[in-house]
Amino acid sequence: MIFMTDFARNCLCLIAFCAFLAGPIAPAEAKQDYKRTVEKYSVPDVTLVNQRGTRVPLRSLLQSETPVMFDFIFTTCTTICPVLSASFTNFQRKMGPESKKIHLVSISIDPENDTPKKMKDYLKRYDGQEGWDFLTGSRSDIDKVIKAFDTNASNKMSHLPIIIIWSPASKSWIRIFGLISTAELIEEYKKAAAK
Amino acid sequence: MLKNNDQWPGLLFAALFMIVFSLMTCSPAVAAPDIKTLNTVAGFSREKALKLGEDIYRRGILPTGEPVRAIVQDDIPVTGTMFTCESCHMRSGLGSIEGSVITLPASGPKLFKPLTAAELNDDLRLAVFKDKTSLSIRRPAYTDETLAIALRHGADPSGRKLNAAMPRYLLEDGDMEILIFYLKNLSASWSPGVTETTMHFATIITDEVNSRDRKSLLGPLEWFVRAKNARADYQRKKTAGRQFVEEMDRAYRLWNLAVWELKGPPETWRSQLEVYYRQEPVFAILGGISTRDWAPIHAFTEEHGIPCIFPVTDLPVISETDWYTLYFSKGLVQEAVAAAQYLEGLPEATPNTPVLQLFGNDPESAVLAQTFRDYRVSQGRAKPIDLVIEAERPLSREAADSILAEHKNPIVLLWSGRSAPATAEIMMRGPQKPKVIFMSSTLLGDAVYALPESIRKSVYLTWPYQLPGEIKKGAFSFMNVWLKPQETALANRTIATKAYFTGNMLVEALMHLKTNFYRDYFLDVISMIKDQTSKIPVYPRLSFGPGQRYASKGCYIVQLSQGPSPELIRRSEWVVH
Numbered sequence: 001m002i003f004m005t006d007f008a009r010n011c012l013c014l015i016a017f018c019a020f021l022a023g024p025i026a027p028a029e030a031k032q033d034y035k036r037t038v039e040k041y042s043v044p045d046v047t048l049v050n051q052r053g054t055r056v057p058l059r060s061l062l063q064s065e066t067p068v069m070f071d072f073i074f075t076t077c078t079t080i081c082p083v084l085s086a087s088f089t090n091f092q093r094k095m096g097p098e099s100k101k102i103h104l105v106s107i108s109i110d111p112e113n114d115t116p117k118k119m120k121d122y123l124k125r126y127d128g129q130e131g132w133d134f135l136t137g138s139r140s141d142i143d144k145v146i147k148a149f150d151t152n153a154s155n156k157m158s159h160l161p162i163i164i165i166w167s168p169a170s171k172s173w174i175r176i177f178g179l180i181s182t183a184e185l186i187e188e189y190k191k192a193a194a195k
Numbered sequence: 196m197l198k199n200n201d202q203w204p205g206l207l208f209a210a211l212f213m214i215v216f217s218l219m220t221c222s223p224a225v226a227a228p229d230i231k232t233l234n235t236v237a238g239f240s241r242e243k244a245l246k247l248g249e250d251i252y253r254r255g256i257l258p259t260g261e262p263v264r265a266i267v268q269d270d271i272p273v274t275g276t277m278f279t280c281e282s283c284h285m286r287s288g289l290g291s292i293e294g295s296v297i298t299l300p301a302s303g304p305k306l307f308k309p310l311t312a313a314e315l316n317d318d319l320r321l322a323v324f325k326d327k328t329s330l331s332i333r334r335p336a337y338t339d340e341t342l343a344i345a346l347r348h349g350a351d352p353s354g355r356k357l358n359a360a361m362p363r364y365l366l367e368d369g370d371m372e373i374l375i376f377y378l379k380n381l382s383a384s385w386s387p388g389v390t391e392t393t394m395h396f397a398t399i400i401t402d403e404v405n406s407r408d409r410k411s412l413l414g415p416l417e418w419f420v421r422a423k424n425a426r427a428d429y430q431r432k433k434t435a436g437r438q439f440v441e442e443m444d445r446a447y448r449l450w451n452l453a454v455w456e457l458k459g460p461p462e463t464w465r466s467q468l469e470v471y472y473r474q475e476p477v478f479a480i481l482g483g484i485s486t487r488d489w490a491p492i493h494a495f496t497e498e499h500g501i502p503c504i505f506p507v508t509d510l511p512v513i514s515e516t517d518w519y520t521l522y523f524s525k526g527l528v529q530e531a532v533a534a535a536q537y538l539e540g541l542p543e544a545t546p547n548t549p550v551l552q553l554f555g556n557d558p559e560s561a562v563l564a565q566t567f568r569d570y571r572v573s574q575g576r577a578k579p580i581d582l583v584i585e586a587e588r589p590l591s592r593e594a595a596d597s598i599l600a601e602h603k604n605p606i607v608l609l610w611s612g613r614s615a616p617a618t619a620e621i622m623m624r625g626p627q628k629p630k631v632i633f634m635s636s637t638l639l640g641d642a643v644y645a646l647p648e649s650i651r652k653s654v655y656l657t658w659p660y661q662l663p664g665e666i667k668k669g670a671f672s673f674m675n676v677w678l679k680p681q682e683t684a685l686a687n688r689t690i691a692t693k694a695y696f697t698g699n700m701l702v703e704a705l706m707h708l709k710t711n712f713y714r715d716y717f718l719d720v721i722s723m724i725k726d727q728t729s730k731i732p733v734y735p736r737l738s739f740g741p742g743q744r745y746a747s748k749g750c751y752i753v754q755l756s757q758g759p760s761p762e763l764i765r766r767s768e769w770v771v772h
Contacts, residue, residue, distance in 0.1 A: 049772040076740035078285070079296045082278035083267055083360045090271045112738050112770050113747035126277055137766045139736070152294075155725045157741070160294045179296070179360055181269045191663075 003061045032189070034178030035187065041164075041173050044148050046141035051119040051134045058135075058145065061105060061166075067193050068103045068166040072151045072159065074110035075122045079160045083179050087163075090182040091189075092129050102189060104132040109153040111142045167192040233239050236376045237369035248377020253277035254288065257370055265362030273362060280374075283360075285741065286518070287716035290319055291723060296360055297322045299576075303379035306337045313442065314573040315556040316707050342378075384750055386500075386701035386714040388478030389448065389718060394705075394712075395475055396420075399492055399506070401464070411505060411690035412484045413454065418677035420450045446709045454479065457485075457492075464491040467558055472499065482506055482697045484690065488558055493520050505649075505697040505746075507690055509561060519714075522746035523693060523720065523737070527637060530657035531566035532640060533750035534608060534633045536771045537655065539574070541606075543630040549578040549602040553618070554610040555586025563610040563635055579608065589617035592624075599627035600731065607632045613642040623650045636753075644761060651755045655766065658690070658751040660733050662763050672733035689733050696731040700724070716742035734740050735769050 047057045059067050071088065073081035085106070093100040108114035119134035128134075136142070146153045154160035165174040165188065174192045176185075207652035236244035239258075250256045255263045255275015263275035272369040285291050288302030297319060300306070305564040310333035312324045319647065323333060334351045339504065341352040346364045346689065351356040361627050370730065388395040398416055400409055430447045434440045455471045457464045468491075480496060480503040496503040496519045503519060509526040525532075525579050538544050552567060554560040568578055580602060584590055591600075599605070607629040609615045615634045622629055636656045673695055674683045681709055700721060707720045719741070727746075737746035756759040 053772070074740065076742050077293070078291045078741055079283045079298055079360060081294075082273075082282055083271070086267060086271050086273045086277055089277070106459055110738065110740060111772075112736065113740060113743055116772060136772055138770065138772075146295045156738075157725050158294055161296070179268055181359075182271050183269075 005115050011103075018026055031067065034176050034180045034184070037175045037177070039150075039164075039173045039175045041150075043156050044141070044144040045171060046137060046144055048135040048137035048145075049116060051123055052118050053116040056133070060071065061103065062168070063134060064102050064103075064191070065168050066101065067168060067189070068105055069189065070105050070107060070149070070164045070166070072109050072146070072149070072153050072162060073158055074108055075114050075118050076110070077156070077159075080159065080179070084161060085122075085128075087180065087182060087185060088132055089126045089183055092132065094182055094186060099129070102131070102193070106132070106134045108134065108136040108143055109146060109156045109159055110152070111139055113134045163187060165192045169193060199615060216699060223557070227449060227596040232535070235606075239373070239657040241376075244373050244376050245380060246631075248373045248380075251275075251279040251374050252288075252371065252377055257410050258373065263364065263366070265364045267362050268359045271488075277481045280743070283720040285716070285722075287711075287713050288378065288718050289316070289713070289716045291719070292322050294317050296358065298361075299323070301378055304383055304506045306378060308326060308336045310334045316711070317710060318707070325463065339372075339375055342375055346371065346374070346609065347749040354763040382711070382713045382716065385712040386478055387476035389712040392449055393451050394448040394480055395453065395477045396476045396481050396701075397455045397471065398481050399455045399457060399468075401485035401487060402456065402458045403486055404484050405687065408484060408507075408687050408690050410685070412482055412694045414677045414686065415674075415691055415698055416452060416481055417695035420452045423450045423702075428769045433601045438496040443706075446705070452481065452554070457539045461487055462489050465495055469618045470490065472501075477501065478712065478714065478752045479504060479701075481701060482504075482694050484508070485510075489520075493517070496520055500714060502714050503578075504700060504721065505693060507693055509559060511745070514744070518718070518742075519716065520744065521744050523734070524659060526659075527562045527635065528566045529747075529750045530635050530637060530659055531563045532570050533657050533659075533752060533767070533771065534635075534655070535567050535570040535574075537752040537767050538606065538633070541631065544606060548630060549605040550577070550608070551602050551605040552579045552581045552608045552610065553584050553590070553598075554581070554608075555612055556583050557612070557704075559635075559638055560586055560612070563638070566606070566607055580605075584611055584618075585614075586612045587614060590621055592621055596625055596627075598622075599625055605629050609634050610638060613640060616642055618645045619650050619654060620647050629653065633657070644755070646755050646761075648757055648761075651757060651761070654754065656753050656755070656763075658753045658763060659747070659749075662736050662751065662753070662765055664734045665735075665764060692731060692733050699730060 022023050043062060045059060047055050056080060071084045073084055083167050088104050088106070092104070108119065114136045116136065119136060123134055125133060143154065151159065153161050160177065161179045163176040163180065163185070169176065172192070174188060176188060234241070239247060247258045251263055255278070257263055265273050267273055283291060283298040284301040288300060289305070290298045290300040292298065299310070299319065301312065307419040311331070312320045312329040315323060324331065334353045334355065337345065337352055345351055345357060346366065349361055349363050351357060369588045391743070398412065400412065418460045421611045426447070427449055430444060434444050453475055455468065457467050468767070480501060483503065483506040485494065485508055489506060489508040490512050494508070497517050502517060502521070504521045505523055506520065511522040511526050512520070513525055513528055541661040552564050560568070564581060568581065572578060582598065595618070602613050604627055609619060609632050611618060615638065619632050619634070622632070631653050633655045643656060671688055671692065674686065674688070674691055678686060703724065704717055704720045708717060722739050722743065724739050726736055731737060734747045735749065738748065739746060751765050751769060753763040753765055756764055
């Protein structure tokens with residue numbers, strides 16, 4: 001220490017003090033707020049399979065007057081999917097009879113593993129009611145969907161929390177990035193459906 | 196020595212910082228409760244409390260049998276039937292990272308000391324600290340009281356609010372005590388098979404495996420061991436005399452690979468395995484090979500909690516819940532399911548067409564037949580007509596005519612090994628010939644390409660590997676690292692490729708493991724590895740995930756092209772739903 005200049009010594013002290021402070025005031029692991037954007041998507045012409053084994057042309061979901069809310073999950077997911085799915089469960093509960101006016105669609109990003117049976121079991125675990133479907137398909141078709149919706153899910157272990165709402169009334173797509181409370185999700189749905 | 200009084204405030208700060216930093220980083224023994232002094236936990240014996248804690252952590256079930264309840268994202272009620280602590284913190288409790296959500300370790304040794312970068316693996320370290328070399332303290336050590344606050348109210352000991360995805364648990368005091376007790380014991384000491392200098396592994400070979408296949412398994416595995424151990428001198432010199440040694444260097448161990456040879460009938464394997472394990476406990480079993488049912492080995496690893504990664508077997512144990520063996524695929528079961536699924540879409544499969552299974556009296560054929568039958572029944576279809584035949588010998592003309600006279604123009608599943616092409620040819624000669632015939636390429640082996648041209652259009656094969664025509668040129672050049680070019684033809688390329696992949700996965704997993712030598716974490720880490728589409732040329736894709744134990748999920752249905760050098764023609768997707 002005796003060979004250090006005052007400036008160097010004070011710098012060291014400052015660095016040490018900052019290091020001490022850095023832990024307790026570091027930002028939280030993830031923000032709770034979410035990002036909402038209006039997007040344009042071109043839905044690929046693919047046919048997927050739902051939890052009952054029924055083939056579902058993806059575009060056909062958009063041809064009714066029912067709004068559709070998509071998320072992208074897989075049945076053995078660790079963190080994001082359980083929260084997204086619990087969010088869908090609670091959405092249906094809170095909306096009550098009105099939940100039948102919106103179609104919830106979870107799309108598997110792990111299609112090799114997610115068979116109709118596994119998806120059916122998954123929906124049962126989450127107490128999924130009528131109006132919530134889970135779709136899987138061939139890897140190539142799922143890749144097209146992942147790309148079309150820009151979900152960054154080609155590597156399922158680094159996928160992102162995304163919910164996408166299709167509003168037939170306004171012919172618009174609302175993209176919600178981030179985990180979201182039920183109150184916020186209901187508000188977003190109502191805003192999308194009202195237009 | 197101090198010439199200027201102005202220096203004092205700065206030095207005082209530095210000294211103060213050093214004292215506080217030392218207290219926060221070097222006193223786990225002070226912060227951690229002495230769990231050995233507890234005789235009962237919430238009124239239960241320690242053993243019972245551990246079991247109850249495991250039920251809460253892994254299965255989301257309270258001691259009352261009710262599911263755990265919690266709130267996530269401020270207003271979403273969740274229960275233990277939806278997901279559990281293990282879903283995010285993993286079985287080892289050492290956490291995970293997925294997209295933008297970070298799950299920090301929840302094991303006792305990590306919770307009850309300050310959280311610093313050194314406590315996290317590289318992925319978590321970068322995500323939390325943004326800097327792998329950070330010295331900052333993320334949070335002080337938990338106590339029982341502050342941990343209960345975190346679990347109930349989502350605030351850590353520094354007052355920082357935890358991510359809203361972390362459930363806020365509605366736990367009674369007794370349940371909380373049990374859960375905290377369980378966490379204190381979670382990944383609390385290294386798994387067996389690891390010493391200060393060596394990691395012990397084994398591979399298992401049963402005595403009916405031929406020398407070529409044996410060499411194909413051992414060659415790559417032993418090469419990885421040699422490569423690892425060749426670094427010993429470098430590691431010693433690198434760390435000699437250093438006060439601070441990076442965790443990666445502290446994690447370095449020599450590898451020891453024992454070869455556990457199992458002799459005699461499978462019912463004697465278990466006792467042989469127990470002897471080997473008593474003599475030298477291993478951290479994990481690498482690969483292994485048998486042409487017989489893997490079940491006795493599976494049961495041994497499951498009961499001892501020993502990870503067994505990627506054994507070479509066509510007869511794995513199929514289980515949705517077993518944990519410790521990670522297979523390449525479901526083997527013959529996968530092939531039978533693929534055949535059954537493909538059959539559903541065939542125009543020949545009309546409601547009145549009989550479905551006939553002819554299968555040999557060997558375990559492999561029996562597994563194919565049983566699986567096909569079960570799958571048909573699970574889909575609400577009629578059971579197939581089952582007939583046992585001799586696997587080694589083609590069906591006689593008389594026998595074939597007799598069968599076809601009774602079951603005219605059937606769809607045939609012919610699970611009978613290398614004699615199947617000859618049997619198929621005989622069956623296809625008569626007027627009541629089958630509409631189509633399915634066979635297993637695994638049972639046929641090299642005889643796949645011996646299918647007579649006259650019946651190729653009527654024969655479908657299950658093919659649980661990448662198609663030869665879609666494997667990139669040079670994909671097997673890795674074999675040259677342990678075999679001379681002229682020797683590569685002497686090896687079974689598929690087995691060697693699998694063994695080489697096993698070695699690669701071991702290297703990758705241990706790189707993430709660092710000094711966290713816990714078997715459960717080893718499997719947790721592998722489960723978080725991204726899908727593999729290029730590291731193993733014999734499969735189109737291997738995928739992983741928590742609890743997933745069969746990495747390859749698909750199987751093609753193929754036919755053979757015409758001509759003297761036939762090629763495989765793909766007739767199905769890799770995975771059919």
